Amino acid sequence: MTDDLLKQLAFIREIDKLKYIVRKTKLFNSNRNENDAEHSWHLSLMALVLAGHANQPVDLLKVIKMLLIHDIVEIDAGDTFIYDTQKSHDNTAEERAAANRIFGLLPDEQASDLIAVWEEFEAGQTADAKFARAMDRLEPLLQNSSNNGGTWAEFDVRYDAVYAKKKIIQKGSDTIWQYAEQLLNENVEKGILKK
Numbered sequence: 641m642t643d644d645l646l647k648q649l650a651f652i653r654e655i656d657k658l659k660y661i662v663r664k665t666k667l668f669n670s671n672r673n674e675n676d677a678e679h680s681w682h683l684s685l686m687a688l689v690l691a692g693h694a695n696q697p698v699d700l701l702k703v704i705k706m707l708l709i710h711d712i713v714e715i716d717a718g719d720t721f722i723y724d725t726q727k728s729h730d731n732t733a734e735e736r737a738a739a740n741r742i743f744g745l746l747p748d749e750q751a752s753d754l755i756a757v758w759e760e761f762e763a764g765q766t767a768d769a770k771f772a773r774a775m776d777r778l779e780p781l782l783q784n785s786s787n788n789g790g791t792w793a794e795f796d797v798r799y800d801a802v803y804a805k806k807k808i809i810q811k812g813s814d815t816i817w818q819y820a821e822q823l824l825n826e827n828v829e830k831g832i833l834k835k
Contacts (some may be wrong), residue, residue: 683707694765713738774812
């Protein structure tokens with residue numbers, strides 16, 4: 641067995657822990673909380689299906705790579721609720737240390753590649769990252785809409801906070817943002833999301 645294979649298998653074993661990181665958001669029409677692995681899988685399929693709506697052409701393989709790995713750092717850093725008012729949801733030193741440790745299990749070239757992809761997603765500046773981040777913000781919106789407000793109701797999250805976090809969708813897709821904005825307004829009209 642090669643050293644590279646052993647490193648790759650160690651990484652594969654480590655990332656199984658992503659299945660145990662529970663998010664605040666619940667599955668569609670469900671009371672069960674989603675885990676990070678389910679979230680990453682769902683976003684990847686969403687990107688595959690919705691890529692034609694991106695504002696700019698995207699490298700779909702790279703977008704899917706971003707979506708599959710973007711939350712791996714939460715194995716060490718934990719999941720920070722997007723509407724948490726105590727802890728910043730932005731990239732933290734904890735997440736950087738986690739990226740270095742977890743991706744560092746891989747052979748150097750693969751580790752460098754995945755860290756670069758993770759950094760690109762976090763920076764959110766490229767067309768690929770903008771679209772990937774749009775998917776990351778769209779999925780919980782769809783989930784909460786299907787769950788009579790879901791985490792918005794559970795944590796008394798108001799329209800302004802949701803709107804501010806979801807507006808990032810527009811950077812990746814004007815078309816999907818139009819839909820998302822309409823969905824937010826429908827939730828307000830139904831009394832699900834409070835202004």
